[in-house]
Amino acid sequence: MRKFLSHIEESFIALLLATMVLVTFSQVVARYVFNSGAIWALELTTYLFAWLVLFGISYGIKKHIHIGVDAFAKLFSSPVQRFFGILSVLASMTYAGLMLYGSWVYFAIKFKRGTETDDLPIPEWVFLSVLLISMAMIITRLIPVLWDLLSGKEGVSILGDESKDAIDHFKDDFTQDKDTSINDHSGKGER
Template identity: 25%
Template structure:
């Protein structure tokens, strides 16, 4: 299941980055060479970047790339360090679940009000749903990280710390 999720996240991000790059390049050429660019291109790029941000957040959690203040954790004794790491991961998972809930509520409001994007007239729920999906994926990843910390399994290549030293 993890491999499927990893492939989905990384494949989606790669595809979206490629699409945004091609679209941006084409838009720049059309604007500056031909003095004519599509009105919808900037909107699509903005929406693609929103999706990349929220799905990329999950990839960052998986690879321990989120910014954190770890001065207390770094200077704590090994058992306290493990406890603090688990607590931080569980609080982060809880926060992401809260964002998932409110993101879902917000998406449902957008669906019920039938909001459309200004240039494409595309349903705006397609953009807003990136929030609960990305937050849910981050929450799952934080939960997995907390489990790895609790069971001393942080020794894979993608993991931040080798818990066998604790």
């Protein structure tokens, strides 16, 4: 079930991105080839981008790919680093909770009014529902991270370590280049 939900989430994010690209591309062709265009395209692309970003935040938490500034925290021992990790997760959950509450109030107002978007004949609350969904998803994704930090299951670093990844990538490339260079030189001597 978890794999299925993950697949749906990834497919939905890909669909959002593909739809944005197609709408934008069609408008470029319409404008420069046919000297026309759709008024609603920019608004739709803006809403799709908002959905992509907000769902992407939750997905980034799930995959541990958010970049964190942890240079200060790494100056301390593991228990203190864990404390900073717990503190940052709690702060993130608090922020997402406040956003969820504010989104609910805003969504309720838009739902009661039933106003449509500026250029699309769709109620505004349909597009704004992403605020509720994404903030709930963010909190849902942060709960297991907090639990893992509290229980000691998770390592101290819960964020993507871009510098470590870059160094590892460089080492891999260097090793491949060195192996290729050795093979090239050994082949020349045999001729």
